[in-house]
Amino acid sequence: MSVERVPVLIVGAGYAGLSAATLLAWRGVPCRLVERRPSTSRLPKAHGINRRSMEVLRVVPGLEDALFAASRTGANESTLIIAESVTSPPIETLVTKTSLDATPVSPSKICTAGQDRVEPVLLRFARANGADVRFSTTLERFSQRDDGVEAILRDEASGQETKVLADYIVAADGAGGTIRDMGGVKMEGPGVLADTISVLFEADLDAILPGGGFALYYLRNPAFSGAFVTCDEPNHGQINIEYDSTRDQASDFDEERCEELVRQSLGVPDLAVKILDIRPWQMAALLADRMSFGRVFLAGDCAHITPPVGGLGGQTAIQDAADLAWKLALVVKGEAAPALLDSYAIERRPVARIAIARSIANYVERLLPDRQDIRIREDEYGLLETSMGYRYRSDAIIADEFDDGACVEDPLRPSGAPGTRLPHVWLRRGEETISSHDLIGRDFMLFTGPDGGDWIEAARRIALRSKAPLGVCRLGFDVDDPEGLFLPRLRISPEGALLVRPDGYIVWRSRGGNPDPLATLEASFARVRGFDTRQSSGSHAAAFADAS
Template sequence: MQVERTQVLVRGGGYAGLAAAMLLAWRGVACIVAERHAAASRHPKAHGVNRRSMELLRVVPGLESELFAISRAGANEVDVYIAETVAGPRQRTLIRKSDFDGPSISPAQICTAGQDRVEPVFFKHARAQGADIRFSTTLTTFAQDEEGVTATLRDEASNRDYEVRADYMIAADGAHGVTRDALGIEMEGPGVISHSVSILFEADPAKLIPGGGFVLCYLRNPSFSGVFVSCDDPGRGQLNIAIDPDAEPASAYDATRCAAMVRDALGLGAIDVKILDVLFWRKSALIAKRIADRRVFLIGDAAHLMPPVGGLGGQTALQDAADIAWKLAFVLKGHAGPALLDAYQAERLPVAHIALSRQLANYVERLQPARDDVRLRAHEADYLSAAMGYRYRSDAIALDASDDGAETENPLTPSGSPGTRLAHVVLRQNDRLLSSHDFAGRDYTLFVGPRGAAWAEAARRLAGQGEPILAAHLSVDALDEEGRFLEKTGLFDDGALLVRPDGFIAWRSVSLTEDPATQLAAAFAQVRCLPGPVDPARAAQVAEQAS
C-alpha cells in the first residue's frame, strides 16, 4: 500500500480543522487534512469570530480583512435581544453596537460572518500557505506508536486506500467523530439538554431585517422557544426552534410546516418564505475527560459540545486550533521540548469548562429560565471574562507569587501575571500606531521597560543564537506615549515580560535582577519545556514572596 509522509495529519476539514491547518502551514509545518465530505457545508452553523479568536487568526496575512469582506455586517455591528417574535416588542436587549464603543481591550474587532462564509476563507488561506486539503477522503483506521501516527485513508471518489505516516494527528472530526471513542476517551457533563430543528430560509430582505448589522433574537414565545440569526446573504435567515422528537418525527417538518414556523417566529404576517435547508440536531453539554492521547489531540466539537447560546463554542474550537498549532510547530522545529504538548490539555481543558458553564448560564438566562438544573456554577464567569479573561496554568507558564488561583480575570483590569493574556496597549513605532499584540504572533516576545536595556540585550543575544525570541524595548523599539504598559503589566520601568506566540504571558520579572542574561535564559528554557539551568536566586525570591 502506498505510504505518504507528513508532519501533522488533521482529521476533519471543518471550522476547527481548517483553522488548525491554516495556522500550521503558516508556521511552515507540513500537514494533510482528510475531510470525508465532498465540500464545505452551506449551512451557516456557527456565527462570528470574536476579538480573542481574531487576535489569534489575524497573524495570517490578509485573513482579517477578508473575513470582514465576506460579512454583511460591519465590525461590531451586533444587535442581540429577547422577544416573542423577531419583529415584536423587545423583552430585553442584551447587546447593541454601542456596547462595543467603551474602553478597547483588543486590537481586533468582532466579525459576524457565518461558518458557511468563514470556512472557504480558511480553506483558501490554508491552501495558499501550503496545506494539503483533501475532500471526499475518509480516515478509516489509525494507530500511534512512540514516534508517530499511521493512518489509513480512503479516496471516496476512486475507492483507493493508502497510508499516511505523520508525527502527530489532530482530531477535528466533530461531535459525531469516532476518534474520541477509538481512544477510549469518555465525556462528562449534563448531556443532551434539548433537541432542535435548524431552518435555513429566504424571505424579502426589506421585511426580514429592518436596518443593518447582525441580528440575533432569542425567541421566548408561549408556543415555542428558539433563536433567529441573520445571515450574510441579504434576505436569508436561520431559525433554530426547540422540538420534541418523541412527539413528532422528522418527517413532520416538511417545507410547508417549516415555512409556517418561520412566519410565526418572525411575526411579520403572511410573507413569502422559501426553505433552503433543514437540519435536526441536539443541544448537548459535554466535555471530553481528556483532549490529548500521546500523539493525538482533540479540538473543537471532538473535544467539547456546547449549546450554541453565546458563541463561545465556536470560539473555543478556533482557539483550540490556534493553540495546538503553535505548540506543534515549536516542538517539530526543535524550539521546544515534547512536554510543551502536555500544556495543550493542561491549558485548554479548563477553558472548555469555563466556556461551557457560561453557555449553559446563557441558555437558562436567555431561553429557558426554568432549566436552572443544567447550570455548572463551579466554573461560571461573566461573559467578558469567560471570552477573554481565562487564565492558563501549566509547565509552559512560570507562575509566580502573584497567582491567586482564580480561573479568570477581568480583561478590563489586567494584572500582567504569568498565565494571563497580555493587555492591549497602543504603542508607537516610528510613524505607526500598533497594539502590544502586534509584537506577538510567530515567536516569543520580551517586552522590556524603558530602563531595562540589559534585558533587551540578553534577548537579542538569544535571538542571535537562533532562539525564537524578539525584544521589544519600550522607549527604543516602541514608545508608550500614554504611559499605560507598565501599569497594565505590573512592571517597574526596569522589568521584563515574556509573552508567548499566543499572546499569553509566560514569565515576568517586575524589575531588573543581578544577572538578567542567566535569568532570562533559564526562564525561556523553562516555559518551552527544555532542559535548562535552574536559577537559584529566582527560586529563593519566589519562595520568599510566597511565604
C-alpha cells in the same frame, strides 16, 4: 499502497481543523488536512467570530480583512434581542450596534460572517500558505508508535488507500467524530439539553429588518422557544426551534410546518417563505475527559460540545487550534521539547469547561429562565471574562510567587500576571499607531521597560545560543507609550521584563531588575518551551524565584 510522510495530519475541516491547517502552514510546518465531506460547509451553521478568535487569526497577513470581506455586515454591526417574535416589542435588548466598542480590550472587532463564509476563507489561506487539504478523504484507521502515527486514508472517489506517517494527529472531526472513541476518550457532562430543528429559509427580510446589520433574536414565543438569525446571503435567515421529542419526531417537520414556524418566529402571518434546508440536531453540553492521548490531540467539537447560545463553541475550536499550532510548530522544528505539548490539554480543558458553563447560563437567561437547575454555577463567569479573560496554568508557565488561583480575570483590569493574556494598549512605532498585540504572533517576545537594557542584551544572546525565536521590544526605544498605560497594566517597573509567547499569553514576569538577567531569562525561556530545568545550576534556579 503508497506511503507518504507529513509532520502533522489534521482530520476534519471545520473551524478547528481549518484554523490549525492555516496557522501551522503559516508557521512553516507541512501539514495535511483530510475531510470526509466533499467541501466546506454550505450551511451557515455557526455565526460570528469573537475578538479573541480574531486576535489569534489576524497574525496571518490578510486573513482578518478577508474574513470581514466575507461578511455581509460590517464589524461590530450586531443587534441581539430577546422577544416573543422578531416584530414584537423587545423583552430585553442585549446588544446594539453602538454597544460593541471594545477598543480598551482588543484591537480586533467582531466579525459576523456565517460558517458557510468563514470556512472557504480559512481554506483559501490554508492552501495559500502551503497546507495540503483533501476533501472526500476518510481516515480509515490509525495506530501509534513510539516515533509517530501511522494512518490509513481512503479516497472516497477512487477507493484508493494511502499510508501516511505523521509525527502528530490533530483530531478535529467534530461532535460525531470517531477518533476520540479509538483512543478510549469519554464525554462527560449534562448531555442533551434540547432537541432542535434548524430551518434555513428565504423571505423578504429587508421589509421586516430595515436597519440592516447582523440580527439575532432569542425567541420566548408562547408556542416554542428558539432563535432567529440573519445570514450573509441577502434575505436569507435561519431559525432554530426546540421541540418535545416525546410528542414530535424530526420527520414531522415538513416544509409546510416549517413555513409556519418561520412566520411565527418573525411575527408576520402572511409572509411568503421559501424553505431551503431543514435539519434536526441536538443541543448538548459535553466535555472530553482527556483532550489528548499519545500523539493525538483533540480540538473543537471533538473535545467539547457547547450549547450555541453566545457563540463560544466555534470560538473555543479556533482557539484550541491556535494553541496547538504554535506549540506543534516549535516542537516539530526542534525549538521546543515535546513536553511542551503536555500543556495543551492542561491549559485548554479548563477553558472549554467554563465556556460550556457560560453557554448553559446564556441558554437559561435568554431562553428558559425557569431552568435554573441546569446551570453549572461553580464554573460560571461573565461573558467577557469567559471569552477573553481566561487564565492558563501549566508547567510551561512560570507563575508569580503569589498566585490567587483565579480561573479568569477582567480584561478591563488586567494584572499582567503569568498565565494571562497580554493587555491591549495602543502604542506608537514611529508615525504609526499600533496595538501591543501587533508585536506578537509568530515568536516569543520579551517586553522591557525603558531601563531594561540588561534584559534586552540577555535575550539577544539567548536567541543566538538556543536557535529559538525570541524577539525583543524595549519601551521608549522600539515603541513609545503616549498614554503611559503599558507598564502599569503589566505591573512591572522601568527595569522589569515580561515574556510573552506566540499566542499572546504571558509566561514569565520580573517586576524589576535582576542581578543575573542572563541566567534568569535563559532558564525561564527553556522552561516555557518544555525543557526540564530541574537539574539546572543555582543561578538558573533563580529564574523561578520572585524577581520583584
